[in-house]
Amino acid sequence: MVLTKCDDYPLHQTPEPVAYAGTDRNFYDRYFFNGYAGDGSGFFAAAMGIYPHLNVADAHFCVIRDGVQHNLHASRELGMERLDMQVGPIRIEIIEPLQKLRVIVDGDGIKAEITFTGRAFPIEEPRFIHRIGPRTFMDYTRMTQNGHYTGWIEVDGVRMDCAPGTMGTRDRSWGVRPVGSRDEQPHGTGVVPGFFWQWTPLNFADRSVFFHVNADARGHQWNTRAVIAPDGAGPEALFDTEGEMAAPLTPGTRWPRDGVLTIAGPDGPETLTLTPVGRFQMRGLGYTSPKWNHGLYHGPLVVEREDFGLEQCSPGSMDNYHVQLPCKVTSDKHGEGFGVFEQLIIGPYAPMGLKEFMDLG
Secondary structure, three states: OOOOHHHHOOOOOOOOOOOOOOOOOOEEEEEEEEEEOOOOOOOEEEEEEEEHHHOEEEEEEEEEEOOEEEEEEEEEEOOOOOOOOEEOOEEEEEEEOOOEEEEEEEOOOEEEEEEEEEOOOOEEOOOEEEEEOOEEEEEEEEEEEEEEEEEEEEEOOEEEEOOOOOEEEEEEEEEEOOOOOOOOOOOOOOOOOOEEEEEOOEEOOOEEEEEEEEEOOOOOEEEEEEEEEEOOOOHHHOEEEOEEEEOOEOOOOOOEOOEEEEEEEOOEEEEEEEEEOOOEEHHHHOOOOOOOOOOOOOOOEEEEEEEEEHHHOOOOOHHHOOEEEEEEEEEOOOEEEEEEEEEEEEOOEHHHOEOOOOOOO
16 A cells, blocks of 8 residues: 555645655755854754655754763664654654744653744745766755744753754755665766855844855865845845855865855845854754765664764764854844754865875865
């Protein structure tokens, strides 16, 4: 049987039941959230991924307290039912589509109930299609939305409410990118795989600013967009523009030291200076994690807690390359705000002088 709850909704994109998602084993459907107080404290993040062809659903919840990143991982067999949005102790509820969602966590020593409310209509980023040599590496769509949070998070019995003004970002993406067990087939002679990613969703008093860029090993930008979203804006009021980021690496790492983003705003060029005040390791959400990478099969249901000190994370280890840095942001035209600077560089990247696969800045 392949009929599921989804089939009673007008969601079909092909003549097949919703349980079948094309023919690419790497198809995925994913939720992501992050949040922080106005000064960057109390950082938390959550994610859930569904992998129909791998028959896996996984989820993660993370929170930073006193320099320690506490991570809760969960994975289960999907069983084709994609509307059951709970993986062990982690659940996502859609209260109002494209506007309000809730994350509920009831795990070993880590519990939470937080509600996200969007500030404006989500932006749709350009379709991500990228090939390395002849092989399709990515082909997916993503939407992004800034918002405010209410609720609470508890770690080992210590409950803290979300501070007034707690803000952050959520995204939804779906399509094809590497998930599950690694493909060991070589790319072929002369093909140099490389991946460069920067993403800076920023929150100001009455607007959001978004910028991202994907580039290959030579620095060719194959996907980029900048958007300004006034609070309450519908899709027609989003200001679509261009941006350019200058961000040197912290010596001995692949992490950004700071950043200067230049965008063309509705009132002329605008310069935004990003100053990091902390660090979040994305492996807590499964990204580049050797054990909890997205879509790996663990069994019918497996839940695990993982805690690590941020100062003990070696920047030379590939599973620590992917970071989000909470940042104070200063605009030369619109005052101060706060956001994150996410970066991942895998392999060589000529514009930063990274010649070998694991060179550090």
